[in-house]
Amino acid sequence: MQQKLKVLPGIILSLMIAILAVYIESILPGHYIGSTVIAMFLGILFRTVYYDEDRLQEGVQYASKKILKGAIILLGASLNFSIILEVGSQTLLVLVFTLLTAFGGGYLLGRLFNINWKLSNMIAAGTAICGGSAIAALAPVIEAEDSDVSYAISSTFLFDVLMIVLYPIIGTLLSLSDTFFGYWAGTSINDTSSVVAASFAFSEVAGEVATMVKLTRTLAIIPTVLIFSTIYYRKKREQPHLRKARVSLSGLVPWFIIIFVLMALFNSVGLISPEISGGMKTVSRFLMVVALAAIGLKTNISVFIKTGFKPFIHGFILSSLVVVVSYIVVFFVIG
Template identity: 90%
Template sequence: MQQLLKRLPGVSLAVLIAILAVYIENILPGHYIGATVIAMFLGILFRTVYYDENQLQEGVQYASKKILKGAIILLGASLNFSIILEVGSQTLLVLIFTLLTAFGGGYLLGKVFDINWKLSNMIAAGTAICGGSAIAALAPVIEAKDSDVSYAISSTFLFDVLMIVLYPIIGTLIGLSDTFFGYWAGTSINDTSSVVAASFAFSEVAGEVETMVKLTRTLAIIPTVLIFSTIYYRKKLKQPERRKAKVSLSGLIPWFIIIFVLMALLNSVGFISPEISGVMKTISRFLMVVALAAIGLKTNLSVFIRTGFKPFVHGFILSSLVVVVSYVVVLFIIG
């Protein structure tokens, strides 16, 4: 009970910020900015203005770690592998090229700009898959710093805002078809809310195509977290104090990722009804907003200043590469 009381102030603040973020998202025209991004920035703002570490830290820490893992588990209930059969091999081929570009380019750019591998790969995951959700899912697997999570989300978010405006204009100027635009936007714009806004601004048909493509793209979260879980575990085993440690499944794949994948499998075989899946997705989304609010509350602006603009340049160049590669691959494969 005493521990619960210690966590209550911090968790309550994160929940209140999350509620405010969802409200702001709903009143903003076009829903261009997702509640997760809004919550994170509100958290950073609140910390800058006022933050009592003794009162809030334990609850904020709990929300940014435990609640985030709960959100990831519930996210699995909204993922369905059967969507792959619906979209066909053409969509998968486009996605393979964009994923390879994002992670391959992210690795090289991380070396060029001398950015730590965790931050670099979170930017790549956000660019390759679905912005903040992918970054939030990857962060606990590689034990990323909260400041790096905030930086990764910020760098991908700024590019998304620009693309919401530019994509419909470019698509109209060069005379893209609705289907082409849907594939292009669905495989190259990062955050879900941003790609939906850009696609439906172009046309209803483009929005429908994009939705199917984006759902397939979101499934890439599963192999991504599994691969990086393995990579990070191997990195830890190379540390001098861990070299004699035995390989264990719990260390190789965190428990919450196992449940996350299991939830996706249960949903794919129809064990979870569409109604329950929808409810779990809604809860997951809100818990993700709460967790991002907490991560914002733990992020000090001085860390951003010390890190500099390199991660933003990294994210911008990487997102631009994905845009170009996506366009070329869609042109050759879809036509």
């Protein structure tokens, strides 16, 4: 009981920040900035002004780890594999090229800028799939530092804000069709809310196409977390004291990822009703806001200063590469 009470202050603070972030998002024009990003920055700001580590740390740790895992599990209930059949093979071909560009380019840029592989791959996941959600899903799988999570989300967020403004302008200047613009925006802008904002600003049809493509792209979270779970497990087993350890499913794929995948499968075959799926998605989104608030509370701004601007440059170059590759592939595949 004493232990449970000890986590309450940190959880309550994370919850209050999350509620404030959701409110701020609701009053901002256009909803260009998601509540997860707002919550993370509010957490960082709160820590910078005041942070009682003795009272808050255990609850903040709980929110940033366990509540985040709960959010990821519930996120699975909103994923549906049947959407792949709706968008067709052309969309998948474009997505394959953008995913290869993001992760291949992320690896090379990480080596070039001497950025640790966890931060580099979280930036790549955010760029390739769906911004903060993909980063948050990947972070516990590779046991990433909270400062790296904050850095990765920040670097992809800044590019997203720029794209919301520039995409409709570029699309108009190039006289792109609604369908072309929808595919381009859906496969190259990071966060879902940013895709919706930019594409609907161009046209209603472009917005509908982009949203459908983006939902398909979000499914890439599943193979990504499974692949990186395997990679990280193999990296850990390279350590001398773990080389002879038995291979176990729980070590290879974390338990919450197994449930996450099962939830997606249940939703795809119709075992979860649309109403329940929608409700679980809403709860998942809010829990992720709470977790990101906690991650912000655990992030010391001095770490940002020490790391420097390299991750931001990494994210900017990588996102730019995805934008260009997506445009070229859509031009040749979709027409």
